[in-house]
Amino acid sequence: MSSWSAPRAQRAVAGEVQIPGSKSETNRALILASLSIRPVSIYNPLAARDTELMARALTGFGARIARGGELWRVTPAQQIASPGTIDCGLAGTVMRFCPPIALLASEPTDFVGDAQAGGRPMGGLLSGLRQLGAAVSGDSLPFRVTPPRLWTRSQVSVDATSSSQFVSGLLLAAPRYPNGLRVDRIGQMPSAPHVDMTVKMLRRAGVAVRSGPDWWQVSPGQIVPGIIHVDPDLTNASAFLAAAAATGGSVTVPNWPETTTQAGDRIRDILTQFGAKVEFDSGSLRVIGDQLAGIKINLRSASELTPVVAALAALADGDTTISGVGHIRGHETDRIAALATELSKVGAKVTPLPDGLHISPGPLRPATLQSHADHRMVHAFSIIGLHADVEIAGVECVAKTMPDFTDRWHNLVQG
Structure with a gap:
């Protein structure tokens, strides 16, 4: 099992990221x-x-x-x-x-x-x-x-x-x-x-x-x-767009479909709720970050976005409640339990709910976080790593949907 030190953001994250197919x-x-x-x-x-x-x-x-x-x-x-x-x-x-x-x-x-x-x-x-x-x-x-x-x-x-x-x-x-x-x-x-x-x-x-x-x-x-x-994978794109929201930066994903049935498209509305500005122009989606505010959100229709939303919640100003996602206990891992365990290590107060999570941000601290063999956990913890010293164990699981995720992430954050 390999480990990876998620890169810290030394500045507002800015750049363009090409996202592979869905x-x-x-x-x-x-x-x-x-x-x-x-x-x-x-x-x-x-x-x-x-x-x-x-x-x-x-x-x-x-x-x-x-x-x-x-x-x-x-x-x-x-x-x-x-x-x-x-x-x-x-x-x-x-x-x-x-x-x-x-x-x-x-x-x-x-x-x-x-x-x-x-x-x-x-x-x-x-x-x-x-x-x-x-x-x-x-x-x-x-x-x-x-x-x-x-x-x-x-x-x-x-x-x-x-x-x-x-x-x-x-x-x-x-x-x-x-x-x-x-x-x-x-x-x-x-x-x-x-x-x-x-x-x-x-x-x-x-x-x-x-x-x-x-x-x-x-x-x-x-x-x-x-x-x-095949259109780009919009759920995979969500982590990169969230990097802009988390650092007050600006990230663009080209070839974003004008109409789509991908549940990941909902990230546009979610990031707007958190306080970011979202622009769509000529087939590209751009997110411009600002101060993150806690939100209340039902993710039943887009539960794959739960780990990224939970990571942003741990960095926000105010509490966040995620509902409608009790079924993600049966995903690659029990995602509710995994997020509660790992985000608590970095200082957040996380309360599992019957159908979701309640997250109260706290002072961040260094931690080694387990991926639980779940690629979405790596995406989420990379966002936390923008502001805290985070080592992610079991990072090889990103091969499930984006084998070169760590390279793309490093290039965006450090580029």
């Missing part, structure tokens, strides 16, 4: 391309551990993926094969998007992952697969999926209170099911914009999707994505 869009694009009727080009895909795990899984199903920098070429499988075993790592998109594809194979598929992967919720999705006639061993990783002998069902009810990925995973494979699929949601679903992203990408690929407040209907048919362009 993980969420890349992995959805890879699936649609692998299930399509003809080869597909994907521009600006993210090259990181989560997308590599997805590419390997889809190659196991029979697709061929030629990686070439900013352009990947996907040749779909003529027939879905059984890959034997799929390594999901700690990637929620792999462990939740690939099991529904396994129903199209003729033989069972085993799913395994990192040591922490067994703690990530899977029950809602696996229940949906059982309703479709599949045999599934267990309710968390590792598990085996055996395809149904006969397709007798085309409607499932899914408890999505733990993850919107349960719904997205079923919808992405549904066009290839004999009768399509209707998914009825049970419970309040977090991160709804991610399902909006799935539906938007399906429709762009020629798939007929109807939906209501708590249901989705996908018609069977051909998937024809054509050329897929």
Whole structure:
């Protein structure tokens, strides 16, 4: 496990940061391309551990993926094969998007992952697969999926209170099911914009999707994505923009989409609430920092931003309450517990709540902070490191979505 000394800001942080492609869009694009009727080009895909795990899984199903920098070429499988075993790592998109594809194979598929992967919720999705006639061993990783002998069902009810990925995973494979699929949601679903992203990408690929407040209907048919362009990962961008807000600086992210279903786009409103000025002009987003003020905010629709928001809260003038994110206890780590433990080390008073956190800033002090094998923790603690001597242990986990995060961060802060 490697450690990294987060650079202190000797001045207001200023600069421009190019952000690699969205993980969420890349992995959805890879699936649609692998299930399509003809080869597909994907521009600006993210090259990181989560997308590599997805590419390997889809190659196991029979697709061929030629990686070439900013352009990947996907040749779909003529027939879905059984890959034997799929390594999901700690990637929620792999462990939740690939099991529904396994129903199209003729033989069972085993799913395994990192040591922490067994703690990530899977029950809602696996229940949906059982309703479709599949045999599934267990309710968390590792598990085996055996395809149904006969397709007798085309409607499932899914408890999505733990993850919107349960719904997205079923919808992405549904066009290839004999009768399509209707998914009825049970419970309040977090991160709804991610399902909006799935539906938007399906429709762009020629798939007929109807939906209501708590249901989705996908018609069977051909998937024809054509050329897929991947936007920058706006959640990854949030840490760099937060550096401007935390230091009274100015940071610009180019190629920010004018319209998007990425939940990370909400960082614009969040930083404005904290007191920063946010400008969007000619496809670039610029944040100009000022004095940070504590806020009250519900992040149910954008819970991936919780670690960055919590870090800013520890630097703000006044208390912050984050709500609507109880489900992040089942992310890469228990993010509520991890943030409470680690931010307390640097002087903040953090109170875990049933669905969030209450953070009272305090005098900062040096500390060694644990990443908990969670890339978002590294992003958050790097923000704290702008104002305190912080050593981050386990920094290699940033490979999940941005392998060169520490280099990009150092260049921005020290450049």
